[in-house]
Amino acid sequence: MTARIGVVTFPGSLDDRDTQRAIRLAGAEPVALWHKDKDLKQVDAVVLCGGFSYGDYLRAGAIARFSPVMEPLIEQAKAGLPVLGICNGFQILTEAHLLPGTMLRNNHLHFICRDQKLRVENAETAWTSDYTAGQEIHIPLKNIDGQYVADQHTLDTLESEGRVAFRYLDVNPNGSNNDIAGVANEAGNVVGLMPHPEHAVEPLIGTGRTDGLPFFTSILKKLVNA
Amino acid sequence: MSRTPLDTVEHAAATPDVELPWAELGLKKDEYERVVEILGRRPTGAELAMYSVMWSEHCSYKSSKVHLRQFGEKAPENDAMLVGIGENAGVVDVGQGYAVTFKVESHNHPSYVEPYQGAATGVGGIVRDIIAMGARPVAVVDPLRFGAADHPDTKRVLPGVVAGIGGYGNCLGLPNIGGEVVFDSCYQGNPLVNAGCIGVMRHEDIHLAKASGAGNKVILYGARTGGDGIGGASILASETFDDAKPSKRPAVQVGDPFQEKLLIECTLEAFREKLVVGIQDLGAAGLSCATSELASNGSGGMRVTLDDVPLRDSTLSPEEILMSESQERMCAVVEPGKVDRFLEICEKWDVIATVIGEVTDGDRLEIYWHGGKIVDVDPRTVAHEGPVYERPYARPSWQDALQADDANKLPRPATSEELKDQVLKLVGSPNQASKSWITSQYDHFVQGNTVLAQPEDSGMIRIDEETGLGVALATDGNGRYAKLDPYTGAQLALAEAYRNVATTGAKPLAVSDCLNFGSPEDPAVMWQFAEAVRGLADACQQLGTPVTGGNVSLYNQTGEAAIHPTPVVAVLGVIDDVARRTPVAFQEEGQLLYLLGDTREEFGGSAWSQVVHDHLGGLPPKVDLERERLLAEILIAASRDGMIDSAHDLSDGGLIQAVVESALLGGKGARLIVPDGLDAFTFLFSESAGRAVVAVPRSEEVRFNDMCGARGLPATRIGVVDGDSVDVQGEFTLSLTELREIHEGTIPALLA
Numbered sequence: 001m002t003a004r005i006g007v008v009t010f011p012g013s014l015d016d017r018d019t020q021r022a023i024r025l026a027g028a029e030p031v032a033l034w035h036k037d038k039d040l041k042q043v044d045a046v047v048l049c050g051g052f053s054y055g056d057y058l059r060a061g062a063i064a065r066f067s068p069v070m071e072p073l074i075e076q077a078k079a080g081l082p083v084l085g086i087c088n089g090f091q092i093l094t095e096a097h098l099l100p101g102t103m104l105r106n107n108h109l110h111f112i113c114r115d116q117k118l119r120v121e122n123a124e125t126a127w128t129s130d131y132t133a134g135q136e137i138h139i140p141l142k143n144i145d146g147q148y149v150a151d152q153h154t155l156d157t158l159e160s161e162g163r164v165a166f167r168y169l170d171v172n173p174n175g176s177n178n179d180i181a182g183v184a185n186e187a188g189n190v191v192g193l194m195p196h197p198e199h200a201v202e203p204l205i206g207t208g209r210t211d212g213l214p215f216f217t218s219i220l221k222k223l224v225n226a
Numbered sequence: 227m228s229r230t231p232l233d234t235v236e237h238a239a240a241t242p243d244v245e246l247p248w249a250e251l252g253l254k255k256d257e258y259e260r261v262v263e264i265l266g267r268r269p270t271g272a273e274l275a276m277y278s279v280m281w282s283e284h285c286s287y288k289s290s291k292v293h294l295r296q297f298g299e300k301a302p303e304n305d306a307m308l309v310g311i312g313e314n315a316g317v318v319d320v321g322q323g324y325a326v327t328f329k330v331e332s333h334n335h336p337s338y339v340e341p342y343q344g345a346a347t348g349v350g351g352i353v354r355d356i357i358a359m360g361a362r363p364v365a366v367v368d369p370l371r372f373g374a375a376d377h378p379d380t381k382r383v384l385p386g387v388v389a390g391i392g393g394y395g396n397c398l399g400l401p402n403i404g405g406e407v408v409f410d411s412c413y414q415g416n417p418l419v420n421a422g423c424i425g426v427m428r429h430e431d432i433h434l435a436k437a438s439g440a441g442n443k444v445i446l447y448g449a450r451t452g453g454d455g456i457g458g459a460s461i462l463a464s465e466t467f468d469d470a471k472p473s474k475r476p477a478v479q480v481g482d483p484f485q486e487k488l489l490i491e492c493t494l495e496a497f498r499e500k501l502v503v504g505i506q507d508l509g510a511a512g513l514s515c516a517t518s519e520l521a522s523n524g525s526g527g528m529r530v531t532l533d534d535v536p537l538r539d540s541t542l543s544p545e546e547i548l549m550s551e552s553q554e555r556m557c558a559v560v561e562p563g564k565v566d567r568f569l570e571i572c573e574k575w576d577v578i579a580t581v582i583g584e585v586t587d588g589d590r591l592e593i594y595w596h597g598g599k600i601v602d603v604d605p606r607t608v609a610h611e612g613p614v615y616e617r618p619y620a621r622p623s624w625q626d627a628l629q630a631d632d633a634n635k636l637p638r639p640a641t642s643e644e645l646k647d648q649v650l651k652l653v654g655s656p657n658q659a660s661k662s663w664i665t666s667q668y669d670h671f672v673q674g675n676t677v678l679a680q681p682e683d684s685g686m687i688r689i690d691e692e693t694g695l696g697v698a699l700a701t702d703g704n705g706r707y708a709k710l711d712p713y714t715g716a717q718l719a720l721a722e723a724y725r726n727v728a729t730t731g732a733k734p735l736a737v738s739d740c741l742n743f744g745s746p747e748d749p750a751v752m753w754q755f756a757e758a759v760r761g762l763a764d765a766c767q768q769l770g771t772p773v774t775g776g777n778v779s780l781y782n783q784t785g786e787a788a789i790h791p792t793p794v795v796a797v798l799g800v801i802d803d804v805a806r807r808t809p810v811a812f813q814e815e816g817q818l819l820y821l822l823g824d825t826r827e828e829f830g831g832s833a834w835s836q837v838v839h840d841h842l843g844g845l846p847p848k849v850d851l852e853r854e855r856l857l858a859e860i861l862i863a864a865s866r867d868g869m870i871d872s873a874h875d876l877s878d879g880g881l882i883q884a885v886v887e888s889a890l891l892g893g894k895g896a897r898l899i900v901p902d903g904l905d906a907f908t909f910l911f912s913e914s915a916g917r918a919v920v921a922v923p924r925s926e927e928v929r930f931n932d933m934c935g936a937r938g939l940p941a942t943r944i945g946v947v948d949g950d951s952v953d954v955q956g957e958f959t960l961s962l963t964e965l966r967e968i969h970e971g972t973i974p975a976l977l978a
Contacts, residue, residue, distance in 0.1 A: 011576060014672050015399070022674075051399065052396075054484065055397070056397075100824075108978075111392045112666075142396070143397075198674065199671040204807075205677060207671075
């Protein structure tokens with residue numbers, strides 16, 4: 001039996017089908033979840049994918065955070081359900097206070113789409129165990145609201161607890177504090193990042209690298225071995 | 227507030243002498259008289275609104291129609307063509323049961339007035355055309371032309387246009403995989419913002435814009451109708467009502483990509499459940515266009531109750547509702563038994579949907595407002611039987627002098643040092659410089675099927691994960707060439723796009739075009755148009771690639787100064803397995819560089835003549851379509867059989883531009899040797915057509931040479947992929963670092 005991983009589609013979600021494909025390529029079973037669902041269909045983990053949920057109106061992720069599906073998700077994430085937030089999904093997780101900090105408009109004020117170099121800082125979360133700490137990877141980045149900011153106390157806590165999961169290398173593409181590209185919660189079951197691992201899972205497609213696949217194999221191994 | 231009586235059909239018949247503002251709405255006197263003749267009475271205000279927008283140049287193609295017919299008359303036999311010109315977009319068979327629809331359109335004028343919204347709604351419009359065919363949109367491309375790169379207004383227009391394309395397209399989840407950015411002062415007050423889209427469906431999912439089956443319901447869904455995008459209708463409104471309502475309305479529409487994304491998903495879900503009989507998007511001319519086209523393409527008539535249209539502004543008059551170009555709206559024809567399910571799907575996606583009418587068994591389009599019949603027309607007279615003009619055209623008096631001003635006679639670099647300086651000047655010039663500052667504002671990755679995206683020769687999208695079936699799309703159009711000779715210029719645009727598809731390994735299949743010209747009322751412009759269409763139609767016939775649809779944009783001119791004639795040509799290709807695609811970037815050191823084709827002294831309209839001499843004159847490069855076809859066949863075979871690892875077409879900027887791009891993208895240099903019979907300058911800068919440069923692994927050299935020899939394609943070994951510089955033996959060496967700095971630094975320095 002393989003793991004069942006849910007992918008939530010909000011109105012305005014864009015990478016839902018891509019994320020389902022990445023889950024499938026890793027060997028797990030993707031389960032489509034709808035934003036109006038009141039339960040999570042007994043999935044073993046959930047990915048909140050990229051896009052512009054609700055048009056990013058008000059603030060990126062601010063409206064999606066109040067979708068019906070978020071109620072069981074928040075509750076179960078607090079109890080240990082593995083949740084990955086990619087880009088807009090990361091923004092939703094910060095709005096839902098499952099992860100600290102927030103995202104501002106990129107410091108150069110433009111949308112940016114690039115193949116971004118990252119360093120894996122924490123290879124012990126539910127979603128990063130197939131990496132090694134310090135590993136350098138390339139993952140596509142594409143957003144306009146990607147500047148990670150948090151107050152100094154939060155940043156200090158994240159750094160001292162090793163909860164900065166990914167850091168931008170070579171170029172800080174958006175002015176993020178401490179070059180932070182992704183963070184984890186204390187328990188390591190909830191991870192959010194701005195770059196898009198689901199776009200780096202096939203050798204022919206996109207940048208032609210598969211550096212993003214370990215996200216999905218990490219969680220699969222964890223769930224199957226559990 | 228006093229109101230004049232509602233201008234119903236009955237009222238119009240009883241008051242033949244009422245003066246209507248037909249001139250203000252853009253109709254000519256004889257056109258208005260023709261409307262009266264068709265109806266046998268004066269039109270109502272609402273009817274006048276419909277005729278005036280549907281008979282506009284933009285909607286009726288009245289000046290271009292007589293020329294465009296050649297695309298049909300000269301269309302080559304092509305089994306792949308499933309839906310041709312006249313529908314929202316053409317459809318071609320790409321095999322394995324898949325059909326692909328694609329089209330390029332213009333949104334030039336709005337983008338100058340309001341760059342962000344103009345460009346954004348241009349993307350929105352072309353995407354709706356693609357959905358209306360039954361397809362899921364899978365990629366967009368954006369051919370753009372701006373005024374001089376260092377002109378202050380370019381800094382206003384370009385960033386807005388780019389942000390608009392990105393802001394809308396990125397939010398729809400469509401990868402942007404191609405297009406071009408060209409600067410020329412001729413586009414100063416008339417930037418060209420063309421937008422193309424590709425959609426994929428199964429053969430059985432093709433949908434058409436027609437309303438059939440009496441009793442079937444007409445459903446308007448998507449955004450509410452507002453006062454945006456109304457041009458002349460406000461004039462009618464002020465004739466009918468007192469001055470007690472908002473007067474100034476924006477003539478440029480405002481886009482909401484979030485609404486459009488919902489519209490895409492909701493429409494595709496309705497298609498999947500086979501709920502839709504006919505469908506039309508609302509773009510130019512809004513409801514006037516959608517109702518009259520649906521009705522005239524179907525078998526029956528249509529009755530519409532305008533009171534049921536959901537409004538953003540309750541003070542809109544019926545004329546304004548008919549003319550509104552509010553974005554993100556579609557119109558579907560649905561059988562009565564399926565209406566509930568259709569509305570349910572709309573509700574699921576939070577899309578407003580309303581039954582506004584039904585198909586009748588008559589042949590009239592009837593529209594009601596407050597119980598009165600305000601439109602009663604034969605829809606064909608609105609949609610398809612508009613005026614047709616045989617505009618006078620004449621070869622301009624200055625054409626001979628322009629062609630006599632031979633670019634081949636311009637002073638050439640006298641020393642190696644000068645040659646090197648001119649290479650640097652070329653690769654750092656705005657037109658030849660890297661456009662990554664622009665293209666990095668577009669999402670290339672979404673949907674997870676992008677195999678190639680700009681700056682590759684063509685964009686490529688995988689459409690089947692199992693088999694690797696894919697499609698490629700390239701757009702090209704060199705206005706400088708077309709100015710020198712519009713017939714040849716249009717053929718060169720096709721040849722380049724065709725070649726660009728083939729260099730990536732895909733087989734060119736079909737064509738869409740966006741023909742951007744000045745005023746048709748100027749005989750010189752009309753001659754350029756006629757020549758370009760004739761050239762393109764002839765070339766499509768010879769290459770076997772039919773035109774499946776497209777768009778004409780006229781009046782791109784300020785005062786007497788028209789833009790260069792700019793036919794933008796899009797070629798769609800198919801590749802059996804995207805794993806065989808060939809990229810532009812050099813892959814491995816030691817691979818051998820071959821120049822395919824013949825190089826002649828051809829500098830008319832060249833990038834070199836522009837960058838070094840600010841010159842435009844002489845003749846454009848010669849076109850040899852049989853050679854183009856042979857070159858394409860060789861490139862496709864070499865890709866398929868693994869004989870080449872990279873390939874780049876040669877076009878503006880010539881060989882040196884192509885080699886520098888391949889080197890910078892691959893991070894690997896090249897050593898070049900000037901072949902016998904050519905001087906270094908011609909070798910590097912000539913823009914002879916029908917050429918490409920390829921990198922051949924040493925193990926494949928014999929096989930590759932044999933193939934070219936057997937087919938009669940000249941293949942000249944010109945060097946090797948090597949080192950971290952571009953070295954032209956005996957002339958100069960330029961490090962990749964220096965080249966990168968100048969090639970990638972130009973655009974940000976001008977625009978960031």
